[in-house]
Amino acid sequence: MIIVLKPGATPTEVEHLLSKIKEVGLTPHISKGEERTIIGVIGDERVLQSQPLSVYPGVEKVLPILAPYKLVSREFKRENTVVKVNGVGIGAKRIVVMAGPCAVETKDLLFSIAQEVKDAGALFLRGGAFKPRTSPYTFQGLGEEGLEYLAEAKQKTGLLVVTELMDPRDIPLMMRHSDMIQIGTRNMQNFRLLAEVGSYDKPVLLKRGLSATIKEFLLSAEYILSRGNHQVVLCERGIRTFETATRNTLDLSAVPLIRQLSHLPIIVDPSHAMGRTDLVAPMAKAAIAAGADGLLIEVHSHPEEAYSDGEQAMLPRDFAALMTDLRRIALAVDREI
Ligand code: PEP
Numbered sequence: 001m002i003i004v005l006k007p008g009a010t011p012t013e014v015e016h017l018l019s020k021i022k023e024v025g026l027t028p029h030i031s032k033g034e035e036r037t038i039i040g041v042i043g044d045e046r047v048l049q050s051q052p053l054s055v056y057p058g059v060e061k062v063l064p065i066l067a068p069y070k071l072v073s074r075e076f077k078r079e080n081t082v083v084k085v086n087g088v089g090i091g092a093k094r095i096v097v098m099a100g101p102c103a104v105e106t107k108d109l110l111f112s113i114a115q116e117v118k119d120a121g122a123l124f125l126r127g128g129a130f131k132p133r134t135s136p137y138t139f140q141g142l143g144e145e146g147l148e149y150l151a152e153a154k155q156k157t158g159l160l161v162v163t164e165l166m167d168p169r170d171i172p173l174m175m176r177h178s179d180m181i182q183i184g185t186r187n188m189q190n191f192r193l194l195a196e197v198g199s200y201d202k203p204v205l206l207k208r209g210l211s212a213t214i215k216e217f218l219l220s221a222e223y224i225l226s227r228g229n230h231q232v233v234l235c236e237r238g239i240r241t242f243e244t245a246t247r248n249t250l251d252l253s254a255v256p257l258i259r260q261l262s263h264l265p266i267i268v269d270p271s272h273a274m275g276r277t278d279l280v281a282p283m284a285k286a287a288i289a290a291g292a293d294g295l296l297i298e299v300h301s302h303p304e305e306a307y308s309d310g311e312q313a314m315l316p317r318d319f320a321a322l323m324t325d326l327r328r329i330a331l332a333v334d335r336e337i
Pocket residue numbers: 102128132164183184185186207237269272
């Protein structure tokens with residue numbers, strides 16, 4: 001449920017209400033909007049049947065949240081959330097582009113790609129140090145060494161770092177070396193992992209599962225928010241359908257739909273959706289036109305030699321040209337890059 005407080009509710013009234021909520025075993029989540037403060041109450045609400053919270057001083061009204069995902073829903077928070085990652089806001093007017101190789105390979109290669117995507121206007125460097133590969137016999141990532149290279153690339157370029165976490169045992173390393181934790185498609189329903197990142201104060205990029213519905217996607221985000229971490233950015237990256245001409249089917253309708261259902265920012269990854277370079281730029285443009293708050297794009301200076309996903313990696317010069325085109329589209333939808 002949502003408790004809407006009166007504009008003049010005093011701190012004592014709010015404290016009294018919060019202690020009551022906790023006393024009956026429920027969890028309050030406060031959201032301070034421009035006009036009103038609201039408290040989302042999560043847990044089994046049956047405990048409140050005989051003692052309604054609507055009668056407490058400072059309370060204007062109590063409303064049910066009908067969506068199965070509560071904290072993630074627009075019902076809980078009407079204004080868009082801007083997720084702040086070390087000074088860069090995701091979900092504001094500025095479209096945020098994250099770019100880099102699929103995997104961190106060599107140090108020199110990472111540094112040169114980082115510099116090129118930075119010069120083209122990317123704000124984040126992406127690259128996996130822990131790679132979720134379908135086959136155990138393919139490159140699995142450099143692990144900690146890869147994270148160190150990412151952190152060095154950040155120091156050299158000023159780019160922020162987003163990289164994938166697969167195992168909660170690596171969280172301390174992630175906290176040290178990354179600005180944002182990526183939860184990949186294959187782990188979107190690894191609920192223990194979601195709950196774990198939910199208990200840290202580090203922004204999370206949550207990618208949609210291969211076969212996840214929008215509802216399942218938002219419920220996965222709810223796992224993170226319900227643990228206290230509200231800094232979640234969603235990422236549409238294509239879903240599995242009967243179509244085999246592209247690696248996945250990019251569900252661009254997810255962008256405007258999620259913007260209706262949730263206050264969280266949503267970005268699009270056209271690289272993993274398409275699986276082929278020639279389709280990445282048109283779908284990146286379409287994503288911005290559809291209202292995406294950002295893009296995640298794979299870039300490699302020698303795609304033919306990439307350890308993974310070379311077929312979908314853009315050359316740095318093509319990425320730079322795309323960024324120029326995107327600026328014009330962003331203007332048309334009242335955004336900027
Ligand atoms: C990635 O972005 O590195 C990745 C593995 O993507 P996904 O989880 O979407 O397959």
